[in-house]
Amino acid sequence: MTAPAVRPITATTGAGQRGPVDHERRAQIIAAADQHFRHYGFNKTTVADLAKAIGLSTAYIYKFFDSKKAIGEAICTRCLDAISEQLRIIVAEPTSAADRLRRIYPTLARAGAELFFEERKLHDIVVTAVAENWHSGTNYEEELRRVVRELVVSGREAGEFETETPLEEVCLGIEETLWPFAHPLMLEEKLDKLDTATAAVAGLVLRSLRP
Structure with a gap:
């Protein structure tokens, strides 16, 4: 199944989201998470895995999402x-x-x-x-x-x-x-x-x- 396009996320769309709503890094994190979740599953993917895949620090990802659950929400x-x-x-x-x-x-x-x-x-x-x-x-x-x-x-x-x-x-x-x-x-x-x-x-x- 073709993945649906990433829809803009507003401040009230999901819990645990931080930072600028339309920041390109947010979309990049969501895209990387989408691929990891499809391949490894939600439970076997860590925030560190996502950070490594994108080439960012774990701390930087936490500027946009306060937990793995918040990324899963997106x-x-x-x-x-x-x-x-x-x-x-x-x-x-x-x-x-x-x-x-x-x-x-x-x-x-x-x-x-x-x-x-x-x-x-x-x-x-x-x-x-x-x-x-x-x-x-x-x-x-x-x-x-x-x-x-x-x-x-x-x-x-x-x-x-x-x-x-x-x-x-x-x-x-x-x-x-x-x-x-x-x-x-x-x-x-x-x-x-x-x-x-x-x-x-x-x-x-x-x-x-x-x-």
Whole structure:
């Protein structure tokens, strides 16, 4: 899988980041970390390894990140942002809310499966991020909530979805049906039946939303 482009990091994007937001050294550190994590894995890579690969001192890297975890956060954010971007593209399309919601399920599942199959070392970072409530993981959850809410509101305004059930209850229910295809460990159990599973769940959800 081709690595997603490095996205600019703002001061609020991740925990443990220091120094100028757009400094080229920050991007260089992230790129080196990305390669090391892909090859050796997060747990087997040290800040000293990254410093050696870039030709910098360990102390200099700590000017931009306060720990290896903070660097891992930046890499994890890239992975999860790439998946979120695919969902945002679907949400913005000029089709029915039902069609867009139906497509969210397989898109989310396939993106996660691609990460699992082709970039297992990066998949392991995402597992850690979700399990330990890293900032990148919680941002990802919030993005899924925004996607769901926007589609439900759009469907209600267009008369596609029922409006009697409280909005928050509907959104929470849909989020729970999406989570097995978004959580890396839960998704792992469904890799051999993604197409049938996502189609079945999406169909069930959409039938429940009919006016």
